[in-house]
Amino acid sequence: MPQQVTRLGIAFAVLAVVFLAVRQRLVPDTFGELGHYRAAAVDTIAAYPLQYAGHEECTLCHRPIAEKRGDSNHAGVSCEVCHGPAAGHVAAPGSVKPPAPRERGFCPLCHGYDASRPSGFPQIDPVAHNPTVPCMTCHDPHAPEPPVIPGACRACHGQIASQKAVSHHATLPCLTCHDAPDEHKSAPRAVRPGKPSARDFCGTCHAEDAVSPSHIPRVAISTHGEDYLCWQCHYPHHPEAD
């Protein structure tokens, strides 16, 4: 065998051994078992401790209250939304007690009026809505109801009612604009409530010569908006004007 081939062979062998030794040191155990990563990391991450126990765990001990909540408007609201992470409480029920927020600041996190919220979601103005009284005085958080159970129109038309409640038309009863025969309640599709059909109807409050409080915006009812009907531009349950 030529001498240079022998030397090259030795050099390659040394390089290969060095490479393997360095690689053995640098590449961590389990790297590449599942892919281009350390397989042991998956087990490490999967073993992180729990903080939120999950509402199923709460139900095991607090069945009556869980069933009450399950039948209520808060059916989809998990226990730990209000009571905070409770895995510690599950592990040591006697010594770790989860908090129960009773202050007025908490409920408006969800129920304070915010223009960006979906319009059907129940919202109040925390400043104007019974100030200083804790929410729990009137509303049971495990089975919340409005103090007055929605009846009449609101029972079926909740989204419209919620939207109207935060609009400039909040104080107007539905019957101001709609005439609803009693039969509409028993046969809602067969007997329809009436709606205004002409611009003049809105004009009874919004015309320039209307007999109504002075803060109500006025327009020239015969010419404003040309041929359009009022509600083609202004939504009567949440009217806006530029």
Add this chain to the structure above:
Amino acid sequence: MKDAAAAPDRDHPAANAGVDRRNFLWEALKASLGVPIALGVVRVPELCGMQAEAGEDAERIYGMGIDVRKCIGCGRCAQACKDENDVPDEPHFVNTWVERYVIRSDGEVSVDSPNGGIDGFPPLEEEGGTVRTFFVPKLCNHCEEAPCVQVCPVGATFITDDGAVLVDEEYCIGCGYCVQACPYGARWFDPVKHVARKCTFCYHRLARGKVPACVEVCPTSARMFGEVGHRANPLARFLRFNDIQVLKPHLNTKPKVFYANLDGEVR
């Protein structure tokens, strides 16, 4: 014919020497592949694409569905995530957050997310000029073709067999390439551990048969969790019954967070 038959001998003298060019290249290719394989640098299954096939056969691929129209912007998801995943309390360190979009009549779109939405949102300044406004929860999209995984120089971030994109905190060198590479801004740099952090789909909860913390606490069920590709789970139902979009589809990252009722202005 005679000229053509004689041509190879004239143009390729090596053919007469017993080793022609084709054979030489073939032997060289075998040698150049054989040495690394023998040293264990390149594994044969990788070359043959066998691992990719194994990934496609996986039983579970997790995904999340978000119904934008149900989100009330309460920020409980962002708070729960911080509690569950040991995320620093300071703003800007969030795995999931809620953005408020405000589209004004002059066409201007503003987006804000003070402290990820945990403390609520300040009142809108000029409500009169607002055309549409809504909340959009955001988190890591756990992309099938994740840019963050591609750029990691050490293999510290990876996609599991269940489709979750995770970070190996013991192996991460903290270079921050992945934070830069994520088109969704879902990654952040942990100031205490000095490693990249991100949403894990609460992998430790999934391992115990529970849903992610943000899904657990969402009071309006705006977030759905389940498996992609199986028909009988909440996510599959969500995907069947809604018009679905993903964020930044033009980047071909193939996100596994699916949005229903998503406004066209959302980026």
